[in-house]
Amino acid sequence: MQLIDGKAIAAQIKAELAEEVRQIVATGGKRPHLAAILVGHDGGSETYVASKVRTCEEVGFQSTLIRYEADVSEAELLAEVERLNHDDDIDGFIVQLPLPKHISEQKVIETIDYRKDVDGFHPVNVGRMAIGLPCFVSATPAGILELLKRYHIETSGKHCVVLGRSNIVGKPVANLLMQKAYPGDCTLTVCHSRTKDIKKYTRDADIIIAALGSPEFLKGDMVKEGAVVIDVGTTRVASAETKSGFKLKGDVAFDEVAPRCSFITPVPGGVGPMTIISLMRNTLLAGKKTIY
């Protein structure tokens, strides 16, 4: 069994990105510039955005944080999105989700110019991904594919079972791994809450992507010998072991499942560290105008 070290891979990619930015700037190119809009003071959102800003600094991007109070009107927010769409200095930007209930997230997402949509949530990017065209792929699916690639995991003809059909993980990762590509070319099964006898599918899987958000859902007897297991779950559960009083639990009962696997990601330290890196990579692609 080999542990997939998302933290190490993320650090390696961070170094690669920083080196590329250094070269771009050294040859007179423009330093990539990411903007983030943060509405309100949700604890999780504050942490994520702070981490994104910090990572921008580490790879040499310029970053701009734009804050609004939670009572900002939808119209005001959309106007700011339009302003960023037309600001030539901004290569890409994100609006940190979730947004307050009085603002339509989908409307905000669809107002972002898809050419600056480095979160990859705009329908043009989702649609181009489904068709197999170059696009901004959203952070978690992109991070999962990058881990498969960096560990040279064979995917062609493999049976990949995706647990969960969320718009941000299950569906896009399923769409990506069925494409004629590497990583990809998988026979692809998507299981979810309506699936009868999930074990029947997971026991047949060469690759399992667990993204149900159900702590320790995947047990040892649900996995065949030699499988690759990618755990996308990150549920906070109360814990007496940590200072914070909680710990992150994945969707995989790690201790039972790991001994059966050829490769497995831990939680934390697997897919998690890859997500911000995927956002950084999209921002670099936006800066270089590689896709659009």
Place this chain on the structure above:
Amino acid sequence: MQLIDGKAIAAQIKAELAEEVRQIVATGGKRPHLAAILVGHDGGSETYVASKVRTCEEVGFQSTLIRYEADVSEAELLAEVERLNHDDDIDGFIVQLPLPKHISEQKVIETIDYRKDVDGFHPVNVGRMAIGLPCFVSATPAGILELLKRYHIETSGKHCVVLGRSNIVGKPVANLLMQKAYPGDCTLTVCHSRTKDIKKYTRDADIIIAALGSPEFLKGDMVKEGAVVIDVGTTRVASAETKSGFKLKGDVAFDEVAPRCSFITPVPGGVGPMTIISLMRNTLLAGKKTIY
């Protein structure tokens, strides 16, 4: 075994559409108007477009056919697309594919205003479909779902195996049938050229959507007793039995498979007749501004 009669269902829906148009016009509403651009004189395209125009007449739509010779420039074609985008009288329009090699089909598709893209090929429509939002669904996948619905076929929790991953059938129908919806909520497997042992998957399937374009690929021993089989294949094969010298073959070895099925579509007369009807329905939705 019950035969799914696509021809009869298409005729029924055509009558429903005609009745709705009659009511719209009777109450002072605008008659839906579909435009089609046809480039060159490809035999298949001529037939399809003529059939679309005829169906428009039958349901009471206005239709406009715009013809170009095969040597039209991409710029000229794109300019016409832009003109149609801004023509308030045109509710929806299509550019008949394939296009001559010197014209980028993807560029043409992405130039169409997605709100008039009744073929459902624009990335915004593909992306919104993948996310589960209202959109124009392309004709063949929409026709398949409509057949499942009209025959009240249970899909929730069923294992649906899609054979083929084309952008116009396999991928969209897979995306639709995994959504939280009816028809939908399937455990969804996509098989394709790289799949090892396709029979293993099809034998487990409650619903099989065969869209490989490989005549009589699906044999009797690949299907479990009671399965629902939807045959999307339409390969022309030489035949001494018909005047035209060819006949349409589906992806299913009908004589072997049918006796095992609970429901099955024939070829021809199954999915085929539904496709133009789906286009008509999208045009009506565009006329009523139901989606956008």
